[in-house]
Amino acid sequence: MCHWTPLEPGKPHYLMKSFKPPFGEGPVFISSTGALEILHVSDPELVKDIGHCTPSELGKPKYLKRSRKALFGRGLLTVNGDEWAYQRKLIAPEFFVDKIKGMIELVEDATAPLLESWESILDNVGGSRDIVVDDYLRKLSADVIARICFGRSFTRGEEIFCKLRQLQKAISQQDALVGLSAFWKHLPTSVNREIGKLEEEARLLILDVMKEHNNSTDNDLLRVIIDGAQGCHLQGRDAEDFIIGNCKGMYFAGHGTTEVTMIWCLMLLAAHPEWQEHARAEAAEVCQGGATLDVNALRQLRIITMVIQETLRLFPPASLMMREVLIDVKIGGLDVPHGTIIQVDRSMLHQDKDAWGPDACEFHPDRFANGVGVAAACRPAGMYMPFGHGPRTCIGQNLAMVELKVVLARLLSRFAFAPSPRYRHAPVFRLTIEPGFGMPLVVTKL
Template sequence: MEKLHLLILVLLPTLLGLPLLYICEILWLRPERIRRKLRNQGVRGPKPSLLHGNTQEIKRIRQELASDEQKQDTNNYMSTLFPHLLLWRETYGPVFLYSTGAMEVLYVADPAMIKDMSHCTSTQLGKPTYIKRSRKPLFGEGILVANGDLWAYERKIVAPEFFMEKIKVMIRIIEEASVPLLEGWETMLDNAGGSREIYVDDHLRNFSADVIAKACFGSDFTTGEEIFRKLRQLQTTLSKQDALWKRLPTKSNKEIQKLEREVRSLILDVANREKSINDDDSKHNDLLRTIVDGARHCPGWGGGTAEDFIVDNCKNIYFAGHETTAVTATWCLMLLATHRTWQDRARAEALEVCHGRPTLPDADALRRLKTITMVIQETLRLYPPASMMYREALEDVKLGGLDVPRGTIIQTAMLMLHLDEAVWGPDAREFRPDRFAGGASAACRPAMAQMYMPFGHGPRVCAGQNLAMVELKVLLARLLSKFAFSPSLGYRHAPAFRLTIEPGFGMPLLVARLP
């Protein structure tokens, strides 16, 4: 017994010390190594505290600079959503370092470094681990958050389904999905004498959901609508979740788990219907069939099942394929409503290209929608749906002459790049679609084309950008051919960050039927 007591006395300090050493490594030693290496290369930034990093300072800056609800111009919301980044950039320049406590974040707005980031491979830069953990109920291990070989495999099977030749086949599906939207608004206007206020964002979200459900998954409207409704609830609940309590059985966490189970069940029902369709049946959906087939041959799934692979990638595509497009369409209509000259120009083009018909005559007509394309590109510049890009250095990398150590979180604010007067000129904050008359590469200062990245950049550029652009062109052409849009006195400009940048209080517009 005495030997046992002696053994316990010897081992107890070691057993107690290991967790303390691990905590010390996570909260202090590892961040300090990253911080020292970057500081030694001249990177500056606010001084962090031991446990909280700069999080308390971020809260203080937000309270001081954003609580008074500054009168921001229509196309700049950095001052209310991310005032600390604005302040630190003014203080420390386009590259600075700050801390969240357990993570060192390297903010990058330097063109040379951004260009180098676009050339990094998926094994060098990937999605941060903390994002994968915090958004796991929404994204799982799908293409939006996976890294390494798994991401490369997912990209290989998903990306070809969004090549332009396949997107052209979806145009009729997009037009068909717009019919309930147009007819619904016409009925509302008939009952209101031809003009009324409509909160357009929810209507646009339903339209985009119907497109992605039918075009990519072949599911019926009812099933698709239910999946999107629950994903929307999951997104909203996650955006309010306190990371400190995420593992406890709180009411919010129970709701997240419930929604996650329900979304999984709905998606598997759609996938099982797809499995039951014969290969020679022309009605089966290529993308869903590709994901189902890919689940059988996926390497290195990390202990997950084939069902996990199907559910996670479908959730990723459902979310990314409709949420970002719907939000962009909403901002497009807001900007056209407040810039009537551009609305008239876009409408005249739509009527000319469509020859007064309710549908596009052919896929080539999309190329002739030059004004509408410029409007979309300028909207994406001013309101990039994913305004922040985060990457984690999965190994030591060199960016613009700076040695970035493994484990560093790299952050880039697309909006700040898109409003940089050094890149876009003194009118950077103005809605001026004609800057894109010569294409995106000619819209900004020479050698600065990499600073325009509404769909991301590098190997992880959005695979669905072709579908998003075609969907937006078709939708705007059809809406502008039937309706006129004006600002509503009920609109409160307060963009909110909920994974995407969306109107904080909805988007009411005055909609009138054209004579």
């Protein structure tokens, strides 16, 4: 049970010591679950101020660290303070643009089996059939991040990610049943037993790969993480938790969010054949003769980039940005005490008609056209944040954009997509926004 309180002028509240209009006229309100006070923010000026807060002022909520511990551990996605600063400094350089350039070939290698698989399927049925694309795209995305994270052991990495996918679904099922109830999560229910079993299996798989790396000279992301554990002088179980937490984080940040964006991209292109044709013509020109893609070729994929940006606007993979106030802070005209949870709903920002216009709920990639980029696509620019906001913006966004461009260019060069009569539009929250009943599409070989 929860209740909510809009912040209105003349209504006293401990968050309103410095309250002034217009901050209480709808886009800012408080809800309470009993244990938590949550400040919901969709006011542009307050959202902008939140982005200016330092990591010492806002961090990841403690209750999320507890409820998501099985999936994220103590990796970059959940830690705060000096621990967060150290891990980000360690891992972020692995996703700088210069490093991403060398990953394009890895994405190409991971995409090739999918192209061959679909061509083989279609050749056997006359060139066109219904295909549920979810699992194919999920495997492709897992393959990409496994190659980057685990190097030569990428097949073991795929096995780990498969286990983490099961864990993600189990935790989502638990959340759907009990919401924020911390007590329920400790009861010996069948779901909790399944979560514990999957967590231990994933842990053992990661430890096995880690031991292999200790005896190798592989220079991949796992090596950076292993060396990072030694660099902060962690020993025994603490070092293992550091490594396991960051490997799990790479799964969610580098795989889970990218594959759902691929799925929604194909759905939207199937539903808008005119944009699909524009994107295909561009892909055919850039990929002519099956030429190997490089960073210069990807820069020419302007229409495909617009399609990706619009997909991320309509279906941001992580729909909520949650922060806990670590020390008393002032945000806009509000004095916000430590311990308050701040929640920003990306979907509300991305479909705000005042920021995006009357067609805010519609698919119009040309709002990002003519090189205006996201900064000029809406007013104010801070209303677009698919990769996060402020100091904790996703470090893997460059890799995500490269992966999405390569995969879409290759798929559109070989196949056409149309809506399937079997598709039921029911997005659900499973830590990311996914199709509730899968994504069947009519795929036709060109």
